[in-house]
Amino acid sequence: MIHVRRLAPKAPRALTAALGLGLLALTASVVPALYRAMDGGAADTLTLAVALPPPPPPAAEAVAPASEWRTVRIASGQTLGSVFADLGLSPRTMHRLLEVPEAKQMASRLQVGSELAFEIGPDGELRGLRFDQDESRRIALAVTEDGVRREVIERPIERRTLVAGGTITSSLFADGARAGLSAPVMLDMVKALQYDIDFAQDLREGDSFQIVYEELWREGERLRDGGVVAVNFVNQGKHYTALRFEHEGRAEFFDLEGRPLRKSFMRTPIEFARLTSGFGARRHPILGRMRMHNGVDYAAPVGTPIFAAGDARVKFAGWQNGYGRTVILDHGNGVTTLYAHMSRLGPHRVGERVRQGQTIGYVGASGLATGPHLHYEFRVNGVHRNPLTVTMPKPEPLKGPALAEFRRATAPALAQLRRLEGTQLAAR
Ligand SMILES: [Zn+2]
Numbered sequence: 001m002i003h004v005r006r007l008a009p010k011a012p013r014a015l016t017a018a019l020g021l022g023l024l025a026l027t028a029s030v031v032p033a034l035y036r037a038m039d040g041g042a043a044d045t046l047t048l049a050v051a052l053p054p055p056p057p058p059a060a061e062a063v064a065p066a067s068e069w070r071t072v073r074i075a076s077g078q079t080l081g082s083v084f085a086d087l088g089l090s091p092r093t094m095h096r097l098l099e100v101p102e103a104k105q106m107a108s109r110l111q112v113g114s115e116l117a118f119e120i121g122p123d124g125e126l127r128g129l130r131f132d133q134d135e136s137r138r139i140a141l142a143v144t145e146d147g148v149r150r151e152v153i154e155r156p157i158e159r160r161t162l163v164a165g166g167t168i169t170s171s172l173f174a175d176g177a178r179a180g181l182s183a184p185v186m187l188d189m190v191k192a193l194q195y196d197i198d199f200a201q202d203l204r205e206g207d208s209f210q211i212v213y214e215e216l217w218r219e220g221e222r223l224r225d226g227g228v229v230a231v232n233f234v235n236q237g238k239h240y241t242a243l244r245f246e247h248e249g250r251a252e253f254f255d256l257e258g259r260p261l262r263k264s265f266m267r268t269p270i271e272f273a274r275l276t277s278g279f280g281a282r283r284h285p286i287l288g289r290m291r292m293h294n295g296v297d298y299a300a301p302v303g304t305p306i307f308a309a310g311d312a313r314v315k316f317a318g319w320q321n322g323y324g325r326t327v328i329l330d331h332g333n334g335v336t337t338l339y340a341h342m343s344r345l346g347p348h349r350v351g352e353r354v355r356q357g358q359t360i361g362y363v364g365a366s367g368l369a370t371g372p373h374l375h376y377e378f379r380v381n382g383v384h385r386n387p388l389t390v391t392m393p394k395p396e397p398l399k400g401p402a403l404a405e406f407r408r409a410t411a412p413a414l415a416q417l418r419r420l421e422g423t424q425l426a427a428r
Pocket of ligand 1: 296
């Protein structure tokens with residue numbers, strides 16, 4: 001459910017582990033003082049949804065004999081066919097409905113808990129069926145003599161912007177909760193700043209933060225929290241700001257100058273692993289003679305996912321002598337990375353693009369290996385470098401029109417952060 005795999009360079013393993021064990025176990029320390037306010041200027045707000053009439057039949061049908069609506073919540077093991085049978089509806093009608101692409105898709109992806117509303121006529125025949133195609137779209141099917149009529153009812157999702165802030169006194173997540181912030185929002189904040197702050201070790205009493213985040217609403221009902229839009233964090237007197245901005249089709253966090261916070265490379269392309277062999281000359285564990293170890297080894301259970309260390313194009317995916325199942329990624333600028341001894345390759349083929357953090361394979365012991373581990377190499381212009389110490393190239397900052405757009409798009413959230421920070425300082 002929660003993606004923590006991008007936790008990277010700064011000793012993230014402790015944090016990753018803590019998060020893995022349960023968010024609330026994270027014992028950084030923080031506290032309240034909390035300010036939470038609905039944003040008045042709804043600049044990012046989409047148009048308000050039109051209230052959707054509940055399933056009951058429209059008034060026009062008063063003329064015809066009344067039909068009855070029955071809502072079915074799908075239980076484990078149920079299929080559309082079994083629901084039809086339970087309601088005494090004919091399989092023929094079901095097959096007519098399934099000619100509608102949305103209905104076919106719904107039937108094939110039917111999930112426990114999803115709701116279907118059946119309109120059943122006094123004769124016991126199906127008159128209509130309603131279901132949600134996704135969060136913002138409801139499909140209404142009407143069974144008529146001429147066929148099945150389909151209507152799409154849009155249920156726009158409204159994004160409301162909220163701000164909250166707090167001061168660290170005991171536990172990051174507890175203090176977040178006191179500020180009205182849910183664990184997913186706090187986790188999103190941690191992800192935004194993970195490259196700069198080690199939340200497992202660096203937090204201090206008195207650290208403070210301000211967050212601008214979203215809530216998703218539909219038809220006047222709160223659906224869930226959205227993501228963090230902007231965050232300001234003062235850690236041991238140092239200011240960190242992360243601003244979300246969509247660039248080249250991907251929403252990412254940038255600093256005030258428009259430089260991506262995400263680093264070009266993860267230092268360790270695997271989670272929950274133990275470094276078992278460093279870079280350099282060593283006695284080969286199987287061959288017995290001194291040999292240069294061109295990479296680093298991480299012991300991990302068979303099947304542990306291995307991540308692309310950075311955005312790349314797949315250069316090789318297959319078997320190599322000694323290395324076993326291997327993936328080589330080309331990151332451009334002369335940098336390639338190699339991942340060996342996999343039990344299984346990921347889904348990507350040679351030539352495909354992968355993004356940092358995507359799973360490219362799974363730990364194994366294929367090739368010349370004494371036990372399951374990842375052998376990881378980092379090459380610059382063909383020369384092997386120590387992945388633990390090599391200077392990683394910095395990501396490119398936004399420039400020109402992209403930078404101008406970034407400044408324009410993030411200005412409102414930045415202003416909200418500043419206002420809240422001012423309020424918090426004044427309250428001290
Ligand atoms: Zn190795």
